[in-house]
Amino acid sequence: xxxxxxxxxxxxxxxxxxxxxxxxxxxxxxxxxxxxxxxxxxxxxxxxxxxxxxxxxxxxxxxxxxxxxxxxxxxxxxxxxxxxxxxxxxxxxxxxxxxxxxxxxxxxxxxxxxxxxxxxxxxxxxxxxxxxxxxxxxxxxxxxxxxxxxxxxxxxxxxxxxxxxxxxxxxxxxxxxxxxxxxxxxxxxxxxxxxxxxxxxxxxxxxxxxxxxxxxxxxxxxxxxxxxxxxxxxxxxxxxxxxxxxxxxxxxxxxxxxxxxxxxxxxxxxxxxxxxxxxxxxxxxxxxxxxxxxxxxxxxxxxxxxxxxxxxxxxxxxxxxxxxxxxxxxxxxxxxxxxxxxxxxxxxxxxxxxxxxxxxxxxxxxxxxxxxxxxxxxxxxxxxxxxxxxxxxxxxxxxxxxxxxxxxxxx
Amino acid sequence: xxxxxxxxxxxxxxxxxxxxxxxxxxxxxxxxxxxxxxxxxxxxxxxxxxxxxxxxxxxxxxxxxxxxxxxxxxxxxxxxxxxxxxxxxxxxxxxxxxxxxxxxxxxxxxxxxxxxxxxxxxxxxxxxxxxxxxxxxxxxxxxxxxxxxxxxxxxxxxxxxxxxxxxxxxxxxxxxxxxxxxxxxxxxxxxxxxxxxxxxxxxxxxxxxxxxxxxxxxxxxxxxxxxxxxxxxxxxxxxxxxxxxxxxxxxxxxxxxxxxxxxxxxxxxxxxxxxxxxxxxxxxxxxxxxxxxxxxxxxxxxxxxxxxxxxxxxxxxxxxxxxxxxxxxxxxxxxxxxxxxxxxxxxxxxxxxxxxxxxxxxxxxxxxxxxxxxxxxxxxxxxxxxxxxxxxxxxxxxxxxxxxxxxxxxx
Numbered sequence: 001x002x003x004x005x006x007x008x009x010x011x012x013x014x015x016x017x018x019x020x021x022x023x024x025x026x027x028x029x030x031x032x033x034x035x036x037x038x039x040x041x042x043x044x045x046x047x048x049x050x051x052x053x054x055x056x057x058x059x060x061x062x063x064x065x066x067x068x069x070x071x072x073x074x075x076x077x078x079x080x081x082x083x084x085x086x087x088x089x090x091x092x093x094x095x096x097x098x099x100x101x102x103x104x105x106x107x108x109x110x111x112x113x114x115x116x117x118x119x120x121x122x123x124x125x126x127x128x129x130x131x132x133x134x135x136x137x138x139x140x141x142x143x144x145x146x147x148x149x150x151x152x153x154x155x156x157x158x159x160x161x162x163x164x165x166x167x168x169x170x171x172x173x174x175x176x177x178x179x180x181x182x183x184x185x186x187x188x189x190x191x192x193x194x195x196x197x198x199x200x201x202x203x204x205x206x207x208x209x210x211x212x213x214x215x216x217x218x219x220x221x222x223x224x225x226x227x228x229x230x231x232x233x234x235x236x237x238x239x240x241x242x243x244x245x246x247x248x249x250x251x252x253x254x255x256x257x258x259x260x261x262x263x264x265x266x267x268x269x270x271x272x273x274x275x276x277x278x279x280x281x282x283x284x285x286x287x288x289x290x291x292x293x294x295x296x297x298x299x300x301x302x303x304x305x306x307x308x309x310x311x312x313x314x315x316x317x318x319x320x321x322x323x324x325x326x327x328x329x330x331x332x333x334x335x336x337x338x339x340x341x342x343x344x345x346x347x348x349x350x351x352x353x354x355x356x357x358x359x360x361x362x363x364x365x366x367x368x369x370x371x372x373x374x375x376x377x378x379x380x381x382x383x384x385x386x387x388x389x390x391x392x393x394x395x396x397x398x399x400x401x402x403x404x405x406x407x408x409x410x411x
Numbered sequence: 412x413x414x415x416x417x418x419x420x421x422x423x424x425x426x427x428x429x430x431x432x433x434x435x436x437x438x439x440x441x442x443x444x445x446x447x448x449x450x451x452x453x454x455x456x457x458x459x460x461x462x463x464x465x466x467x468x469x470x471x472x473x474x475x476x477x478x479x480x481x482x483x484x485x486x487x488x489x490x491x492x493x494x495x496x497x498x499x500x501x502x503x504x505x506x507x508x509x510x511x512x513x514x515x516x517x518x519x520x521x522x523x524x525x526x527x528x529x530x531x532x533x534x535x536x537x538x539x540x541x542x543x544x545x546x547x548x549x550x551x552x553x554x555x556x557x558x559x560x561x562x563x564x565x566x567x568x569x570x571x572x573x574x575x576x577x578x579x580x581x582x583x584x585x586x587x588x589x590x591x592x593x594x595x596x597x598x599x600x601x602x603x604x605x606x607x608x609x610x611x612x613x614x615x616x617x618x619x620x621x622x623x624x625x626x627x628x629x630x631x632x633x634x635x636x637x638x639x640x641x642x643x644x645x646x647x648x649x650x651x652x653x654x655x656x657x658x659x660x661x662x663x664x665x666x667x668x669x670x671x672x673x674x675x676x677x678x679x680x681x682x683x684x685x686x687x688x689x690x691x692x693x694x695x696x697x698x699x700x701x702x703x704x705x706x707x708x709x710x711x712x713x714x715x716x717x718x719x720x721x722x723x724x725x726x727x728x729x730x731x732x733x734x735x736x737x738x739x740x741x742x743x744x745x746x747x748x749x750x751x752x753x754x755x756x757x758x759x760x761x762x763x764x765x766x767x768x769x770x771x772x773x774x775x776x777x778x779x780x781x782x783x784x785x786x787x788x789x790x791x792x793x794x795x796x797x798x799x800x801x802x803x804x805x806x807x808x809x810x811x812x813x814x815x816x817x818x819x820x821x822x
Binding site for chain 2: 045079169205206293398399
């Protein structure tokens, strides 16, 4: 493969995670070290900033501040949810990017994101090929939802899972303080995949796992749910429930959005989120003291509790993308191939971007019990290695020391 | 003071905190070491368990498991919210406790709790004095709300403040990821005192503090709130708001419980909590994308993020109570006297239980700005030393290793 000399552009996309900036660190440091790469540019707000020509010169950042990226949550360069049309449908965006890249002699493009971002990456890569512009395009995975195909798991998931399992262990302690009966419903993110809600089960290694777990992979039945909760509550006087935000009824409607039927005593759409809605229904049926807790943004930005394994893997994914691109690879997403028997090992591999674009990796049905209200040991064995390792983060005044980049504009 | 030889009973009461078990550790280890104390008993579920004679023999616990209490959240022995009548009104409970204490020769009683618990402590202490039963009664403060009088601050508050400031810093990062405008409302505990919501301002040492903070000490005005938020939102396209659960209208009704008037477009009681209610109102007025986040139980059970200063002080408060009781003191609550100029120092002192019982220490009005939508530098200077120090907690499988006590029954 011929040596390709030029600048690189790195961009972050989609929902942020606790370790997406660890991948940024991997990309930036590897790119700064690569003799083939003349300039390291970062796009503001993903592809949206790129289209506006809003780039930062990352070569001007201090090395120490860059290192703080390893423990800085969210997308430090900003993100977007911009969906590009195919160039057959509308070439405008592609021409804009091509002109910018030509002008700055950009020959490497690294895009860090989820399903939609891999789709964008794939489209840009094919367009460059078609118009004969030599630019190596690489995707770097990230998502707390863990729904990317073609990889054992995605950076960002392990840290969210660790945050969830830790918080559930602590909530479990709290809910057992009083003698009185209580039902607690905790809601995790995950519109279509239940990896996050399922990870609550790992709290069993610390305190106790939830009594019931509901995932989007199984059709939700309100009657069965009420039966399950009532049975646990009558037996234990306590019931801790984990639910994915994406659980849905047989007709495909989200439980969180559906107007609960009048027979459940609620005649209007609930505004308080799924956990509060379900807790309210249980209160009405059982008379139990209830509480709904939504982990909300906390589960994806809780960098103080990030898994060191996840940080390391996110960083390696970033630097691997650069190394492979410099070596001649293009049109691929970095992925993980892992083994768990006889000790966890994570190998970096490459997948065609098309495999990863627009597909969803869901929790296998056989990793969920028959009743559809708990996960199996296989699920736990899969997640456990991903939450290992306490990160040794920097603090200032007892609070997290985040990276403070200069973000010097290129143009 | 004459030497008093006998058993001791220790009990935990009220809402749990991240470090209440650090006080338990202080009491238990000091009591086990004291030659005057023959047995160390723990009451299950506070005074409620005591009334049922449900005691554990804490002398039978392993030293290592006891040490894990330093990083175990919630009340390990269980708690209660039982309010004792005065013995003039009804002597039953007092006689029950007296008989139990006589039977087991209990001569020391340590009660760890908040305002109500100090009241209980005071009543029990006075009763023993009146009937001539020699038993030294000591109160040990705890509350995340920081509303106990007679002490600079209370154990439990610093860790909750650290959790809140850290989470706000992380949320701040997350809400700045997209270019689009957003308004985020985060709700903290605190029915009558705004110490917790105010602590969100400390996030400025890490990322940025909230734009607006609303405390129960200032009457809430919905119109002013909407004006304030709109002004910030129009100027910055982002607005992060911290609110105490206990903010109330001029008529004394809690905003969280009040039916929002029809002019605000909400004709029914909101079930989703204060943050979601306020976010909904802002969305309707500004059209902004909004999100309501309730920190819920997480802020009081987040031991993984406990302040080491708080852990140390909680432990010292526990052991000091034992040392003082053995030395002859009774009818007192352990309290903190602190200096901040020229470096933080925290001295242990004693206060009459009556000073601490049933009073509330609120945020001074002069520590809140005139408009009532932010706190002053004095507030920040007061809280900052309390959140210092990262705790070096034990983990197992990447999750917190909590104490696992044997809880051997006494009777």
